[in-house]
Amino acid sequence: MRIRALVFRIWRQFLHDKRTLALMLLAPLFVMTLISLVFNGSTYKPKIGLITMPTALSQRLATESVTLSSYASPASALSALKNQSIDAYVDFHHGQLTIKLEGSDPSTNQAVLMDLQKLTQPTTTHQAFKQPMISYLYGSASMTSFDNFGPVLIGFFAFFFVFLVAGISFLNERTTGTLDRLLATPIKRYEVVLGYVLGYGVFTIVQAFLITWFSVDILGMMMTGSLFVLLIVTLLLSMSALTFGMFISSFANSEFQIMQFIPIVVVPQLFFSGLFNIATMAPWLRWLSYLMPLYYGADAMRNVMIRGKSIDVIGIDLLFLLALSLVFIVLNVVTLRKYRKV
Amino acid sequence: MPNKESIVADHVTRRFGKKTILKEISLEVFSSEIFGLLGPSGSGKTTLVKLLAGIDEASSGSVYMGNITLPRREMLSKIGYMAQSDALYEELTAQENLDFFASLFGLSGKTKRRRIEEVMALVNLQDAIKKLVSSFSGGMKRRLSLAIALLHQPKILILDEPTVGIDPILRVSIWNELRAMSDEGTTIIITTHVMDEADKCDRLAMIRNGSLIALGSPDALKQETNTSTIEQAFLTYGGAQA
Structure with a gap:
């Protein structure tokens, strides 16, 4: 009987907290939907640039699942490779096939090489070629998937933990009544928000430093760019997590409800951050990624760590991160009106 | 005027x-009086206090x-507000809590140190100043919370259920201090559901279900209802309302 009483009490609590109920029942469906959208996209067709190529070969290549484009010179193909409009280019001289890969994504490398390997096999019409010469613009044949995913994961965890901690501590400020007391002093609303940003900012700097140092020096993650630039990226990403966490916390009444936001607002960012190839995603879904801080953070981190890009290339990512943080800061100042009108 | x-x-x-x-x-709260808001929990006292x-x-x-029409941020520097919940940072020490709020009211240096000592003496917590608030008893938290409200010597002191969980002897000394402050010109608004505390106020507002049911000095209220205690007076007004 006591057990029945307990069971009923728990049911009643759930019925009173419809959000928790909805989370338990619906969130898994939501996450599974996202995953299916990510993985059920059409298989990735490598984009290959051709410079000089015998017609027979390019015709054969065209029968594979690839997108082909022609370039007049190695120089123009190289610049296309650099701005990632193609994944690789091939050139053919005196029976020697030269392949140059963009190289930052091991799975794309593999797809390109698989398709090109077929060309070099002997057929009835011609004999075998010499072994193709393969080179990489970034990365190398020894680059692992971890090197490719690594930067995204650094960004994700930096984001995730700052989000959680900031969200919960700002929530506590509200639930323990200290926010009311704080707002009963002449402090301005924006001072509260900036105080939080700066106060936690110091810890995010330490976190950014630790996480990048650990990944590069201890885990041996590939790192071709400058550590300083990487730190700036991590810092700005954490800043967006901080302001975003504070904002989200105003829609939660308990730590538990903050947790409920994780599958809704944090996990999806992981899918859109480049962990999976979003080029195969439905276009209407792809624009979602432009609203997600992690998308910019991960893109910048990959550019720095794998491609060794400097601040002028990733500047646009940093700008978006900064803008998102500013938007959340303003939203936080506005939401504080809920607790004090002036 | x-x-x-x-x-x-x-x-x-x-x-x-x-x-x-x-x-x-x-209603009007006169300058330098002790004004009591009396009513059961859920009657709207805290909401009214926040408006005032x-x-x-x-x-x-x-x-x-x-x-001046309220709310206005600048006026908050004249107000000492002690909320119903203790609203303290439990992970900090008493000293750190006091220091934080003192700084928010613009106190610094010597003045800040002096005021912190004064208010802690007032609530008899000097010995616990270095302790973490999380180790405090309920009554100690209440006292620290009161001490914080007094830090910047506000012209208007608003106390929401200030003496809950405080031992009777200390309660008397706190009331003596409140009386002394009001004599020096501080306006004090205090909410309570303890009837004997209501008796100590200069004037009382009785609130029930969000409506003002009576307003006047404790003696006047008792006289008007022909009762001998505030509790009976409250019942009479409440009954007349229902």
Whole structure:
């Protein structure tokens, strides 16, 4: 009987907290939907640039699942490779096939090489070629998937933990009544928000430093760019997590409800951050990624760590991160009106 | 002619969503008096206090301090507010809590140190100043919370259930201090549901279900209802309402 009483009490609590109920029942469906959208996209067709190529070969290549484009010179193909409009280019001289890969994504490398390997096999019409010469613009044949995913994961965890901690501590400020007391002093609303940003900012700097140092020096993650630039990226990403966490916390009444936001607002960012190839995603879904801080953070981190890009290339990512943080800061100042009108 | 530090509520109504918490309340708190808000829990005392402190805004009607319409951020520096919940940072020490709030009110250096010592002596917590608030008992937290409200020597002191969980001897000394402060010109608004505390106020407002049911000095209220205690007076007013 006591057990029945307990069971009923728990049911009643759930019925009173419809959000928790909805989370338990619906969130898994939501996450599974996202995953299916990510993985059920059409298989990735490598984009290959051709410079000089015998017609027979390019015709054969065209029968594979690839997108082909022609370039007049190695120089123009190289610049296309650099701005990632193609994944690789091939050139053919005196029976020697030269392949140059963009190289930052091991799975794309593999797809390109698989398709090109077929060309070099002997057929009835011609004999075998010499072994193709393969080179990489970034990365190398020894680059692992971890090197490719690594930067995204650094960004994700930096984001995730700052989000959680900031969200919960700002929530506590509200639930323990200290926010009311704080707002009963002449402090301005924006001072509260900036105080939080700066106060936690110091810890995010330490976190950014630790996480990048650990990944590069201890885990041996590939790192071709400058550590300083990487730190700036991590810092700005954490800043967006901080302001975003504070904002989200105003829609939660308990730590538990903050947790409920994780599958809704944090996990999806992981899918859109480049962990999976979003080029195969439905276009209407792809624009979602432009609203997600992690998308910019991960893109910048990959550019720095794998491609060794400097601040002028990733500047646009940093700008978006900064803008998102500013938007959340303003939203936080506005939401504080809920607790004090002036 | 309202004094500079008097607070006037003029037909104040406060709604949260569809729920009306306060209905058409009009009252004036005179300068340097101890004004009590008496009512059962859930009657709307805390909501009214927040309006009088200028933290919250009325749905209709207005609140004035002197001739200034509240809420207004600048006026908050004149107000010491002690909320019903203790609202302390439990992971900090008493000293750190005091230091934080003192700084928010612009105290610094010697003045800050002196004021912290004074208020801690007042609530008899000097020995616990270096301790973490999380190790405090309920009564100690209440006292620290009161100490914080007194830090910046506010012209208006608003105390929401200040003496809950405080031992009777200390309660007497706190009331003596409140009386001394009011004699020196501080206006004090205090909410309570303890009837014997209500007796110590200069004037009382009785609130029930969000409406003002009576307003006057404790003696006048007792006289008017032909009763000998505030509790009986409250019952009479409440009964007349129902």
